[in-house]
Amino acid sequence: KAGVTQTPRYLIKTRGQQVTLSCSPISGHRSVSWYQQTPGQGLQFLFEYFSETQRNKGNFPGRFSGRQFSNSRSEMNVSTLELGDSALYLCASSYRTGGDNEQFFGPGTRLTVL
Amino acid sequence: DAKTTQPPSMDCAEGRAANLPCNHSTISGNEYVYWYRQIHSQGPQYIIHGLKNNETNEMASLIITEDRKSSTLILPHATLRDTAVYYCIVRVAGTGANNLFFGTGTRLTVIP
Numbered sequence: 001k002a003g004v005t006q007t008p009r010y011l012i013k014t015r016g017q018q019v020t021l022s023c024s025p026i027s028g029h030r031s032v033s034w035y036q037q038t039p040g041q042g043l044q045f046l047f048e049y050f051s052e053t054q055r056n057k058g059n060f061p062g063r064f065s066g067r068q069f070s071n072s073r074s075e076m077n078v079s080t081l082e083l084g085d086s087a088l089y090l091c092a093s094s095y096r097t098g099g100d101n102e103q104f105f106g107p108g109t110r111l112t113v114l
Numbered sequence: 115d116a117k118t119t120q121p122p123s124m125d126c127a128e129g130r131a132a133n134l135p136c137n138h139s140t141i142s143g144n145e146y147v148y149w150y151r152q153i154h155s156q157g158p159q160y161i162i163h164g165l166k167n168n169e170t171n172e173m174a175s176l177i178i179t180e181d182r183k184s185s186t187l188i189l190p191h192a193t194l195r196d197t198a199v200y201y202c203i204v205r206v207a208g209t210g211a212n213n214l215f216f217g218t219g220t221r222l223t224v225i226p
Binding site: 004031033035042043044045048050055056058088090092094097098100101102103104105106107108 | 146152155156157158159160163201205212213214215216217218
């Protein structure tokens with residue numbers, strides 16, 4: 001079974017631009033969660049989508065948004081990029097939502113904002 | 115979800131067992147203990163999880179104390195590829211959400 005895939009793997013943008021990242025979950029998984037990882041803040045939860053609905057949201061500004069399609073693929077968008085948005089963005093998929101299940105992470109998209 | 119406390123770093127000789135402790139003294143009865151690891155610049159990898167009983171899979175063993183206030187992840191024969199940051203996470207079952215709070219983890223270095 002193919003793992004979680006994320007595209008692109010690397011991205012360079014400038015301040016003020018916007019960016020869209022994509023995540024394809026493992027086949028059959030309906031939950032996709034997004035995380036941001038920076039050296040200063042570590043791994044932080046952004047949001048989770050399950051069956052095309054946002055189920056939970058972390059403490060990030062409204063510039064960070066996401067959506068999920070009917071095939072469970074998910075995209076996240078960051079508008080008006082800031083230098084501090086430079087990070088590794090990870091998505092994770094799981095079969096269901098809730099506490100007793102494994103999440104499988106993709107390799108991440110490394111975003112650099114200049 | 116309850117907070118966890120882990121030592122910031124540990125070393126282990128190759129071939130020996132690596133025992134990674136985690137304190138979760140405020141854990142509730144319906145909270146699971148999860149372990150993930152992250153090898154440099156890769157996505158975190160699920161290792162194991164448990165509620166009350168000790169668990170074992172092909173990667174590791176999880177030992178949870180009787181009062182559930184602490185646990186230990188055991189890698190029985192550490193290899194150089196086990197060098198990673200290990201995260202202990204406590205999750206409430208059935209919350210309807212998949213957000214994981216990773217904390218700072220333990221950086222395990224396996225020494226040849």
